[in-house]
Amino acid sequence: MNIDKNLLKLTSKTKSSFVISIISGVAASAFTILLAYYLAKSINQIFLENKSLPDVYNYLIIFILAALLKAFFIWYEKSKIDIVVGDVKKNLREAINKKLFADKETILLDKKSGELSNTVIKGVEALDAYFSEYLPQLFLSALTPILILIFVFPIDILSGVVFVVTAPVIPILMYLIGSTAEDLNRKQWKSLNRMSGHFLDVLQGITTLKIFNRAKDEIKRIEEISNSFKSSTMKVLKIAFLSALVSELLSTISIAIIAVEVGLRLMYGKMEFESALFVLILAPEFYLPLRQLGVRYHAGLEGIAAFKSIQKLLNSGSDNTYKESSFSKVQNGNIEFKNVTFSFPNRDNKTLDDISFTIESGKTTAIVGESGSGKSTIINLLMQFLEPDSGEILISKNNLLNISEDKWYNQVSLVSQTPHIFHKSIYENISIANENATENDIIEAAKNAFVHDTIIKFNDGYQSIVGERGATLSGGEIQRIALARAFLKNSPILLMDEPTSSIDSIYEKGLVASIKKLSAGKTVVIVAHRLNTILSADTIIVLDKGKTIGQGTHSELLNSNVKYQNLYNTFKREM
């Protein structure tokens, strides 16, 4: 039952709310004691002092007031702790979100977007229980029993001793049994998650199963897996639940001991009834916070686990600090790669190995090579998504690394292989490229990219929200939306990672002409996957295993470069 210091640090800004919450919790306990005191007193008056109901009215009024105040403080405790929780959640989410953009490398390395967004939304939510349930309980399970002891000791030392002796045994025993049982328990919940994963998996694969006529057999398997999980889990749970058994047993047996011990002394006249009843009423309250701690321990564990993955995310990668803009103009000059080497972390081979070439301004350069030859990395370096390990990339003789991102991104358009379409209207998806564009500009861009006809077929036309009913886009259409963005942005440099084949053949002809129009007068770099593109390029760079093995026009390369001849033959066979 440890406190994670890093987690506690998150509350530093809302420390006062946290402290007030704990104080409210303690105040609620104080009123519990007051309630016990006046209840015992009232009962004693009637039972032994032979008083009548009106004689105890004063006590009853105090009792009701105390009950109201206790109710208030319990509510106030939660209300205050929620300020802490809200602040922690807000800050963590903002920090993670910011981190995702600060660390540009994860754009390329991390493909599991679902998992990441899960950490942002659900992971942070899991901390709620840690801060609102576990952490305050940790303090209260120490403070409340102490407070009760302070009142019990002066009244009855012997009962106080019973409390003091039994109380620490509960957390200690729970810890001893708990640490092994909880471990088993956690493993079991993990395998429960895995089983849920299997279920989802099978549902996703039903069509595949049906193709092989195997769906009916799978029903049996689901049943088998569930049942075997059940029997193995129940075995573990029998041990895991022992901690609950022990804490329950200890507290109830302690209450029983106190009842008997107090009762016997009462009988021999060594104690007053009022004190005895007071102690008895408080006995369950004494053990309650300790037992609750056991229950909330789970919530705490989940929070700690979630926090670990959040921390991992926050501490991963490097923060690319935004550069000061040192060059005011990016002149429309040549792009030069000078001895550029790049390798991905955790990979042995170099993705780009000491490559040098020049991309001429105003011309179209195609990059060809087998998959894995480093073509896309060149684009990513040009986009500043990656930085070279050594060597430099020069833009009009200026080192790309010294050009501020804002300035550079104003000059370049990127049409990537897998463009992203946002959960927004199609209009907004195109206008992202130029916020000042008029509606006419946007329609013009869509027409140029041959996607206008598709868009107006949707019920809400340009205002259709992508992903919702009716406005689902095919791979080819997504590509063309990305092209429309490039048309709208109309920047002097155009980088294209050509899709392998998702553009539908039927549009190809018009689209090729359109792209040509877009490319006119621009510096264009295309990672090429089709013959047409290669043939219409001014220069071709041939890459093989991270090295440039040729540069020139199509006919030059065809005569001199064996690797290029092979590539060309493969492309040609498609005809």
Add this chain to the structure above:
Amino acid sequence: MKHTLIKILKLLSPYKWWMLLASLVGFLTIGSSIGLLMTSAYIIAKAALHPHIGELSVGIVGVRFFGISRGLLRYAERLFSHEVTFALLAKFRVWFFKSIEPLFPSKTGRFTSGDLLTRVVSDVENLEHIFIRVISPPFIALAVALAVSIIFAFFNHTLIIAFLIPYLLAGVGVPFLTYKLSAKYGEDIILLRSRLTEISLDGIEGKRELISFGKVEKHNAEFNDVNQRIIKLQRKMKLISGMNESLIGLMMNIAVITIFVASVPLVKSNLISGTSLSVLALGTMAAFEAVLPIPLALQYLNSSIKAGDRLFQITEQVVEDKEAITHELKGENIELTNVNFSYTANEEVLKEISIKINTKEKIAIIGGSGAGKSSIINLLLNFWKINSGSITIDNIDYKGISEEEIREKYSVIPQKVFLFSDTLKGNLLIAKPDATDEELWAALQKAELKEFAETLPNKLNTWIGNHGKQLSGGERKRVAIARAILRDAEIFICDEITADLDSVNEMNIINTIHSVTKEKSLIFITHRLVDMDKYNSIYLLENGEIISKGTHSHLLTNSEKYKEYIEQ
């Protein structure tokens, strides 16, 4: 809404005895602590009158009994209720799978996409916990109310009212009050949270776009805004739900007062003894443990019913059964004659399609996306029914053959290969459950995946798919080819299998397919025209119609459209 609850309860009915047992033990657990506190109070009240020690012995035995039984019963309750939950877990999964299996893929509507399917699974999981969360707490609370009323009736029946009014306020009034107050917020939070997930996914997946269009700050502002709105709403929600524990506690203390005020006159008129005062007060306190989980149960009830609603909507679609007559199909020739087909009532996807495939013939169906190529496969595999025309295999109409028997004749290599979270072996055995390891290796060799499989750390037993080794596009395709080879059906169907491969990979895969299907019929669907001269006939599809057909050389001379395709 009530209807859904009844339907859910019907699904639970096989476990009613287990549920009854678990609830009963849960009731006895709380009963034990009521007993413990009442007998404890009895001991000290009695002792205050300085009786003979013998008169205390019953009480002492009582506290000892209840002190131990409470712990043991609690243990038993947890075991029983988990037993029920795990039984329900298996039950609901099998039920759901059985109900939706016949719906795939023609009647599943939109829920097959990853996100929605995930939600369906969490709906199923929600129902699995329905016993512990929803059913058992009110049952136990009711049983406690009854038991306490009966015990108090032994003292005096007026006490029942003094107890029940605050108890009902705590167990019914408070939960309904907080539920009503927070219902709106709860729904808003769910909506906003899915919006936040959307924004966050957009940010992660669209990072390049946001960075290169300089829109990161705008995106972050939107994210922070929605996040803050959620947190504000959650706070309002917490302020209300925080009232539950506080008000139930207040009701408990009020009950102590009402019981006390009601019993004092009874003591004074000697209807009950003075010892009863403390016994009744402590008994009342202990009883309220039973109502603490009710507010949460009410919330879960709502979400369970909503989950149930969504699931029943999916599972209650009508599926027509075909009469099953076995035909001993050979799979020699297939013929589509004037087939018309549409997915929805509005738009015809296929118009007057006629295609014929004879034994060991190879045909190609080509066309752009949306031409209707994949629909033809859906029809061949009998996943969907045609509107008019006929499909026959071995000259027998599909209408008279069971789906299973039809699919038995096809080996399909789909565009998107689905890999189960399983070992390579497990993924292959789907095609032939009784295949030996030798057969698997032979299939891998033919699919040209043997070398790759040999480099895997655990060979055939290497975990692939989700949570396992990620396979490249080409490797996935080859797993599908290996499956098709193992299946060894008479007719091979390839659906756009080279769509997301680069040219080099594409060539290799196509070569493999042609060598594997030498002795088979082949239906090859594509929009990339590669090695077209290898097919006996080529069907050119556009907007759901066959606009030309013939051999490669025939089409080159006779079809302008085909020439256009080739020249691109």
